[in-house]
Amino acid sequence: MSNRINIALVGNPNSGKTSLFNVLTGLNQKVGNFPGVTVDKKTGTSTISTNMVANIIDLPGTYSLYPKRADEWVAYKVLIGEDEQVSPDMIVLVADASNLKRNLLFCSQIIDLKIPVVIALSMMDLAKQKGTQIDIAGLERELGVPIVVINPRKNKGIAPLKKAIETVAENMANTNAARDFIDTNALAPEAINTVKAMFPSVSNYGAIHYLINHENFHLTTAQQTAIEQAEIDHKFNPTKTQAEEIMQRYSRIKFIMQQTVVENDPLKKSLFTERLDDILLHRTWGYVILLVVLFFMFQSVFWLAQFPMDGIEWVFGQLGGWFANILPAGWVSDIFINGILAGLSGIMVFIPQIMILFGLITLLEDTGYMARISFLTDKLMRKVGLNGKSVMPMISGYACAVPAIMSARNIENKKERLLTIMITPLMSCSARLPVYTILIALVIPSKLYFGFLSLQGLVMMLLYVLGTVLALLVAWVMKWFIKSTERSFFILELPVYRSPRWKNMLVTMVEKAKIFVFDAGKVIMIISLLLWALSTYGPATKMKAVTNQYDALVAVQEKAREAVEMQKASAIALQNATDSSATIVAFNDKLQQYDSVITQLNKERRTALLQNSFAGSLGSFIEPVIKPLGYDWKIGIALITSFAAREVFVGTMATLYSVGDDADENSNTLRQKMGAATRADGTKVYNLATGLSLLVFYVIAMQCMSTLVIVKRETKTWKWPAIQLVYMTGLAYALSWLTYIIFSGV
Structure with missing residues (x-):
């Protein structure tokens, strides 16, 4: 063992x-x-x-x-x-x-x-x-x-x-x-002995830390009182003791280094890191290079992931059609195809982009360039009330706002830390990536400029830029309202440039994909199944009325079709069975027309049932509020479910556009279904104006309950998350409306 x-x-x-x-x-x-x-x-x-x-x-x-x-x-x-x-x-x-x-x-x-x-x-x-x-x-x-x-x-x-x-x-x-590095007992012998009498297992140096920081330790009231009394009795001075300890340590370290280390004159040799910093931290070229790096990163996320995403979409589309054809009709097959399978497709299709984004961020961190971004942007950050240390949480926000907000603890100045927390959710996190991807694919043409610049990749980058610019503007406004007398300092150790560790990058990509599948995936699946139920069932009176109405309409058409079938049979009996006379052709045309009408009525029935379901009723209730933005009731439902997690938008759409599909339509991809969606007047739901408006909304809106909870935890009050929710939602609505108005005439 x-x-x-x-x-x-x-x-x-x-x-x-x-x-x-x-x-x-x-x-x-x-x-x-x-x-x-x-x-x-x-x-x-x-x-x-x-x-x-x-x-x-x-x-x-x-x-x-x-x-x-x-x-x-x-x-x-x-x-x-x-x-x-x-x-x-x-x-x-x-x-x-x-x-x-x-x-x-x-x-x-x-x-x-x-x-x-x-x-x-x-x-x-x-x-x-x-x-x-x-x-x-x-x-x-x-x-x-x-x-x-x-x-x-x-x-x-x-x-x-x-x-x-x-x-x-x-x-x-x-x-x-083992021997002591320095004689710690000599720093405060009486006080140390008193503490060691209380805690025999503690070293002399550990006893000093009990004397200095005991208020932060899990001790009984009696122990706290005894240590405080020892400080008084033996005139223990924490600041003096700490200073004396550090001086003794550095004195001993100096001696050890003289005995064991030989150092060249640091002025004799210019390291590769220093020469590279002359270029990457240049006051002009440094910013140009930074923009190029970010541009390449977002182009790569969109371009490299396109092929595996298309493959995953195709596989789930084929699976949906196959299961629809072989499984018996009923609620079990319906929940499997339109609930579970649709939810899974909404999760799996975005794994390539999640992995690529986190892989590239790891690459920047591993090489040492991420710290340079902080240094490079410090001057800009200070103009809006932040400092260079705010950049790390903001960049981390590209991955997820929750750990990014937690990492703001490294910012010593309370005002700058609070400002960073308030604006970090505006950075486009990976949860927004699935939304961006599907909407960009719907409304932005897949064009290449100069043979390699993707228009869709450019739009993707502009969305990230929009979130970043708005974050800086909001910080600039808020700095006038959040008061502080603390002085701000920016001290950062720049790591040396190193070659990337590809294995580490791969491990990170796999880990982040697992987190997305098992953490975000669980939420998406639960929401998908809940939506299937809300979309399939509704108030009994309404659902029965719709069923009866369309049953009657279909019955009329089927009865008329049967009459034409009988007339056709009579005509064939009077003529040769192989006769393709104009009469028989006319009967066939009539039968096709009735089939088309019955198919259309069944499609309208499914749409009407969906609109009268619990989900449809909820969407219709909020539709007047979101209609000025160009959204329909289905998008309204997605906006509501997205407050659980933004990536749920895709699962919501997959469920809403799957419930009501027939077997043939189940083989279509979600993008094909959304692209074919039309309004009552026949116009496309996802036109350029609506698509861009929705993209802007998702860039800005606070749609993440986890973020609100973590902001409350970090600020110790619900005041700041409430302010975040109000200002981000209001700003999202206003700019989305403006976007829709501008592009409606295009």
Whole structure:
């Protein structure tokens, strides 16, 4: 039986920690939230040896054990032993060899906590480029903990790292005997001894943190009072103690680096990163390159995904027609074809675009360019009341507003953080992508300019640009109403440029597709089945009246058809059976006319039943409100269901246009059905004006209950989500109406 240990993966931001986590865990990963905190909790399992399996938790990046942001507090509480659900047996600390002095501060603090630790030294290749030479054996000797050189991007050093983990795990009982990095007991001996008498398992350095941060720990009232009394009795000064500790650590680090590290003059060698930054961060060309990158990204999303999407649509269209022909008529086959199958098609068809979008975003992050976007846009952000750190949540909003809003915690200034939260939902998230795709395909011609520029891709990019521009305008307006006296600072560490990790990109694409299918997919399926029921059933009186009306009309036509059949039979009996005289031809023409009328009446019956169903009644109720925007009652239903999740629009349309179809129409794709939809006057429902109006509405409107809930959670009040809902819905209505008016005459 294998031993199982818990390992916390820690390190400075941009140290290579996430790369190592991905290599160790592969696809055995789960993403959740830390209990009570909306900070990502990434966990996974890794086989260390034949006798050992590790549960690995990737803690948020932090520079030291003195936290400032919410994510740093999460890592801090785990390391200090104050997280009730996460208790690591060992620490794997990822340190950046190219910034060793800064990374050693955090390393030294972890060592003094007396938790078993292995240091994984990353980015040695970059250190060599800088001309830095590190004596690994000497550094290991000075620190007193094992050090393994790794390169997770190239899968190097992983086996030695696992061996070191196994060795340390087998000797964990001897950890407390390890020497201190600095003499922490000398910082406040009496106060430390008092705390250790209360908590015998805590190290000297851990006792200092109890003295500094005990108010944030899960302690009893008696324990809190005792620690506060110890501070008073022994005149413990947290600020002075912290400053003295940091000075002693850097003094020791300086000595260790003199013994084990040889550094070249930094002015002698210009790194590739610096030369590339001269171009990509240029005050003119930097913005041009940024626009080109974004343009290419959206063109790729639309162009690359088109082929697999067409294939998925065709498969589900054929399946719908096939099942309609072989299954017996009844509510069971109806719910399967028009509920379950239609809902599944609305989910699966957009997986290619979701995967491509997230793959490209991962590519930008992996190469280091995403951080440059923050730096490049800081000046623009400040003009509208934000700063460069707001760009990361906004760009993350292209994927999903929920984690994007949570990531705004990295913004220290409260006003800028609130402004970022208020405008992030205007960024076009991946949930809008299915809506954009199907509407663009309906109303925008599939044209290519210069042989490669897709008109549909250009429109897609303009929708993202529209959301971004509106976000900046709203921030500029809101900055005058949200008051704050805090000063704003923008400090950002630019990571080095690295080649992308294609495996990591693939893992991300698969994970995001799974999240879309199993999270958004569940909502879409539930809504689809609910809509099938609402669209199939209605008030008994209304539904019976429609049935009786059309039964009577069809009966009249069928009776007349039978009379013509009898007349034709008589004519054939009087003549030769093979005679193709004008009389027989006339009878055949009449029969075809009756067949056509009966088919049309049955189609009208299905439409009338749908309009009188519960769903149709709801759509008809709100139709007067949305009619000025060019929408019909079916679009009205989709707008309502989209508040559960925007991508439900497609599932809603798939259900509404499937309920009422006959067997032949079931083989058509959703785009074909929507493209053929007409109003009472015979005009197309999805013309250019309506399509563009609907696209603008979905760019702007707040149609995501999850986002509203997370805004409330982050702001601790319903005031701001209520303001978001009102201003975004009002703005969406006004601009959609304006769009419809402008393009109605085109």
